[in-house]
Amino acid sequence: MRSIDAVSMVQAGLRRFGPGLARAAAFGRIIGARLAAIDLVPFLITSADRIETGARWCMRTGRHLPARLGITGAFAWRCAAALAGIGLTAALVTGLAAKDEDQLQLASLTLPATNVTEQPGTSPRRVRTAAMAEDWVAIPRPTAVFNLEAPELGREAPLLEARRSQDGDRREDLLSFGSFAEPKPHLALRLATGEGAAAGARSFMVALATEAALRGLAVERSSAPAPIETRFGPLETADIVLAAGAESRACVAFRTPPGEARFAMSGWWCAAPRPGDRRQLSCLIDRLDLAGGADQELRGLFARSELKRQAGCAPSRPSRTSSLDMDASAPALRMKTAGTEPARIAAELPKPRPRPARRQP
Known part of the structure; x- marks a missing residue:
């Protein structure tokens, strides 16, 4: 019964809308016949002529306009x-x-999914991204953790700025050797330590432009990044031209590739009077040493990297992490007591010779 009712409803609809559909089909056939009768070739030729005329007018106007304006x-x-x-x-x-x-x-967006797939019974791992300005706290009187001595940098002490994260897991030290405006070597070095020190999703050029803008500089030109090897691993480097107002200098920018390392660096090296090269930059990085106040993990990292230091790039003073293994204990000292010392001294003194007997007259 339902199929019969459906067929009857379809037939009723066709009887109702049939005349309208027939008129629409007839109108479509008329429009198609008229469009087929139109010759598009003259229209296209006329349009091309008009476009050519307009282009000629623009060329004549553009040719004479600078002369009229005195240009x-x-x-x-x-x-x-x-x-x-x-x-x-x-x-x-x-x-x-x-x-x-x-x-x-x-x-x-993918952060909640990552937390769901973690194994039960394990501590959740925090995902580190590029920290914002409000995530840091400036250290008023920072203690120097790193030391860098090189003939290219002179004997002047660098300017030191330091800040730490709100949770205390990360720290950044900014060392500035020389002045960018003066015609002498200039090194800007940012050293990051802690969890997520090398994290970041920004590309090399965007991160460089952001860091230069924070120091009042602009990146005028740059080359494609190329890797170099240092005692701390590979670095991304690029030849750049930095500008501060009317002053511009050719420099070499560098940074640690993004990853999970707990020690990372970035900045730029501007040599003088000749432009600096990557080999000179690599030797400068190899001269980096610890000054004090570093934790056990950072001291171990510097101690292990001593084996990868380039020949001829050792600091002028012995490294604090090169002579002793940070994981080994110091040898026991030999102590002297006051009771045994006089006996030993007395034993070492020469014995007196016996005098020969004198003859009686």
Whole structure:
């Protein structure tokens, strides 16, 4: 009964809408016939002629407009090229920034899923990302943890700034040797220690531009990153041109690749009077040493890296981590007592010779 009712309903609908569908089909056939009768070739030719005429008018106007404004043709082309370069640079920076933001958003979206898949009975592991400014606390009077002595840096003490995270798990020391504005060697070195020291989803160029902006500098040009080897592992490096107002210098930027290392570094090296090279930078990094106040894990890392130090890149003074193994105990001292010392001295004194007997007259 239901199938018969459905068939009857369909037939009733066809009888009701049949005349309208027939008129729509007839109207479609009329429109198709009219479109088929139109010759598109003359229309296309006319459109091409109009486009060519408009292009010629633009070329004549663009050719005579700089002369009327008192601008030479070469200067106008340079201005156009500069505007095109600025536009492409802005598009590139925007794309890189959007890529970093997408990676951070994806990381935040996948964080709950990572916590769900953890094994029962294990402590949850915190995911470290690039720390914001509000996550750090400045250390008013920091104690130097690292020391770097090299002939290229002179004898002046570096400027030291330090900060720590709110939870106390991380610390960053910023060492600045020399001045960027003065024509002498300049080294900006940021040393991060603790959990997630090498974490970060930013690309090399975006991280470099951000760190340079925090120090009042701008990155004018840069090359593609290339790795170099140091005693602390590989570093990403790139030839860059830094500018501070009208002053610009050729430097070499570097950073530790993102990973799970508890010790990382970044910054740039600007030599003088000649541009610095990667071999010189690698030797500077190999001269890095501990000054004091480091924990057991950091001292062990520096002690193990002594075997990877390049020949000729040792510091002027012996390293505090090169002579002793940090995991071994110091040898016991030999103590002297006051009771045994006089006996030993008396035993070592020469015995007096016997005098010969004198003859009686």
